Amino acid sequence: MKQILPYISVGLAEGNRCIIVVEDYELFDFIEDFLGEEFDLAYEYRTSKERPGGEIITMFFPLGVAPEIIEASLANLPPAEVERVYNLNN
Numbered sequence: 102m103k104q105i106l107p108y109i110s111v112g113l114a115e116g117n118r119c120i121i122v123v124e125d126y127e128l129f130d131f132i133e134d135f136l137g138e139e140f141d142l143a144y145e146y147r148t149s150k151e152r153p154g155g156e157i158i159t160m161f162f163p164l165g166v167a168p169e170i171i172e173a174s175l176a177n178l179p180p181a182e183v184e185r186v187y188n189l190n191n
Contacts, residue, residue, distance in 0.1 A: 103168075105175055106183045111168050119162040119171055124187075129158035131186045132175070140174045142166065155190060 102112035108124040109132065121144075123129040129147075136142040144160040162171065 103172075105172055106178060106180055108183065108187050109175065111171050111175070113168060114159075114161060116164070118164060119166050119168045121160045121162075121171060121175075123158045123160070124152075125155055125190055126158060127190045128183065128187050129160070133160070135178065136171075136174055139177070142171070142174060 102110040102122065104110045108128055110122045112120055112122070114120045121132065123132055126149075133144070136144075142162070144162050146161050148159045148161075149156045150159075
């Protein structure tokens, strides 16, 4: 896993499927909208794991989506905006 923004990591899961791990539900919702609306990138499914004060969301993308595509897309987000959204619930 490679942390590319605060609270957001990108990596590969089993079978070389690209994943994004987001450490907050509100931030996940923001990232989901951003990737879908700005780059037409939709994930196939997601999982969640409870943590103190919230949950950790993992987004699983189709096999044709490389981590570099996700990283390049998320590079358009200012870290300050990520922090702002994360701090809404934390």
